[in-house]
Amino acid sequence: MLREASRFFEELKGKKIAVVGMGVSHFDLIRLLIGKGLDVIVCDKRTEEQLLQSYAENYRALSALGAEFSLGEGYTAAFREADIIFRTPGMNYFTPELAEARKNGRVVTSEMEVFFDLCPCKIYAVTGSDGKTTTTTLISEFLKAEGKTVHLGGNIGKALLPAIESIRPEDAAVVELSSFQLISMRQSPDVAVVTNVAPNHLDVHKTMEEYISAKKNLFLHQNAFSRTVLNLDNDITRGFAPEVRGELSCFSRTQRVCNGAYLREDGTLIRVVQGEEQEIIHKDDIKLPGMHNVENYLTAISAVSDEVSAETIRKVAMEFGGVEHRIELVRTLDGVRYYNDSIATSPTRTIAGLKAFDQKLIVIAGGYDKKIPYEPLAPYINERVKVLVLLGATAPKIEKAVTEDPSYRPEELTILHAGTLEEAVEKAREAAKAGDVVTLSPASASFDLYLNFEQRGQHFKRIVHALQ
Template sequence: MDPRVKAFMDSMKGKRVDMIGVGVSHRELIPLLVSKGAKVALCDRKTREQLGETADWLESLGVQLKLGPDYLDRLDGEIIFRSPGMKYLTPQLTAARRRGQVVTSELEVFLELCPCPVYGVTGSDGKTTTTTLIAEMLEKQGFTVHKGGNIGRALLPILEQVSPDDRAVVELSSFQLISMRSSPKVAVVTNVAPNHLDVHKDMAEYIDAKKNIFAHQTGFSRTVLNLDNEITASFGELTRGETFFFTRRKKPEQGAFLGEDGTLTMVYRGEEIPILPMGEIRIPGLHNVENYLAAISAVWGEVSPEVICQVARTFGGVEHRIEFVRELCGVKWYNDSIATSPTRAIAGLNAFDQKMIILAGGYDKKIPFEPLAPVMVEKVKLLILTGVTAPKIEAAVRACPGFAASGMEIRHAKDLAEAVAIAHREAKAGDVVSLSPACASFDSYPNFEERGKHFKALVHAL
């Protein structure tokens, strides 16, 4: 075991530790800390009745429960692990830091102590697919890979099993990055566009959070940036180590690009190396070409071109990302529940070469829908809207030049079940129906995964 990891685990003995929330990142960490001798308390807004069996399980471990609406007013641990979705600048956490308490997160500690090289991926869109592609390429090359972070697995609980020869691939959200003071060895920023403005105080704070993925790198690190995105391209002036750009529109000085003949090509130290034609990539859409260009840039030098091609030809995509659900009566149904922002929905719409039936709407993240409207006018024949954002999306689409001549029809549904029923009734053979919400799910579902699963169940039940 790495000496720093051992020292950290040993230091937990007798420490009072407050865990905020018992979600994915804490469910495995809590029993680990208890086993190391920490005095753990769970702090959660939920009542004991709402926690149910989870509360019984925690108490069986000896965990103290600090529950209810005032849970943040009882933070007295020497160390506080915040949940990934909690604002770093929450007043109670700020007060705790001023009192000398340590406020950290599961992922912050993992990045600080991980003994193996870490690949970190962030961005407004495409980060999960890019993270998965990097992990697939490294695994096929023969590395033992630990994939986690925002993608759904806590990594600190397995830190003692990580070898220096392994590779860790971590998806990082802006919520996780905002307090980071260490950066991965390879940092990838897929793109930056307005997102999560319901949580961040403004766009500048959101952008600054993203910068933390490379802000603490050294000269021996690598940063991979999207040259086609104005914000990420500007980050190139701030990087400390080797900088690769990926682009569909031009040839970078160093990095991966899409040639005029449609070949994904790598530029490395002045040499151009063709990789494969984009038509051989199994998952559809130009946005996935960008994801491959980012992944290729990240793993270049550790993964052979042959392995990169093998992954491109065989990888079938990630659940909830333009995921083919079924074909019924000549109608193809797709689940793109991950499209929780207008820019992500645009990428999904542009993956198809025909007018579609789209199910959209959901929780309001305070992101404008005007950039989405022209693409909808061009690509959508029937728009079925649900959720609290339905009126905003309709207003943006109707105000878009060309709407009247487009022939688009707009319907409203009370929920996803009714939206699926309307689409099923109106769709004809040859049509494509896609759940492309352009919004988060929190008005009706705990997360986009549950929304996507419900959509698939509704479609399979038709």
């Protein structure tokens, strides 16, 4: 039920609010709540010493504002005295501590759930196993180029609830949502976009079925006046179609669609609105490299339907250079191009990155183990990679999948191991010659060595820029 933000914050007066996590997405939320005169306790599993190492400025700022803290191993003890708990997306909704809180009558919510409840403008929301961030950004770029005031956030890195009172009904909100955010959501956006679904985050979700169910929450609560965009080339998302309540819009690289966008055989992106076809742009004129980015454009075009002109889409496609950490050209040194594809936290994402180039690559891969299979990645590595530098917890799993695949040819693929990212870059550099491409495309999460993929990508870029 839509409520005015001012009334919502007034209703929170006199209640104890626990906010889990003091990271990027919750810092502004905590400041907002304190600024409204609310009683806030910050719950974080990190100790004070650890917060002073990583978030010293934020920790001191919140302390000065009067926030209470519940830190370290027993940080969830504060749930017992809280009336409302804002969980972080990284905290599993089904943890015993949250289950106990709900059982005892506590309100368990999230920044994004409340934002959806209060947002006065049209919401475009994107989820999927791969392509979420680029697609979300493209939708935002389309709408901005068309003259809209756009509020971009969610899993893409910015909390939107702190800006809720400045959002006007004529604006647009474009958000990226992960399965962790969606698992407890019971409100859907005006436009719901599912890029694709493949095995991911099975270290957190109990089963693949739970993961799929979380993704479906994006559109299951829509009304008849909404729009859902589905990938016709993905078996799982294609199967969602019968459950769509509003307008169904599809995209495909392989076949025509009745409503949405598709790639014609001659390489032209075609927009289809209620059966009427319109040529948009040839794939070779898109600045972003790779067929997966063609797919991202088809997705974004379907999301905005006829709300954005073909001229605007063409302008964005020819000028937009991409999002950081997504096949981002870092540097050319001695004729070797170094790319940062740290966003590639899954095999399917790495496969897309490998397909973006028309030559064999030198690839740095490996990281935290999300308990997902690497066998689907193996034939692509054997076909498209000439030197594979592995590190992190998943290194043995990736190597096993690659070497046991029937396509493996040891004389055509060199596999190296490194203990650190610095060592991995050095080994890649030693193996490279002029004309080669070195790409960080981990096929794994970053949590074994870094807080997130952004931090990993930034470290990679510093290492590459330091090369002499």
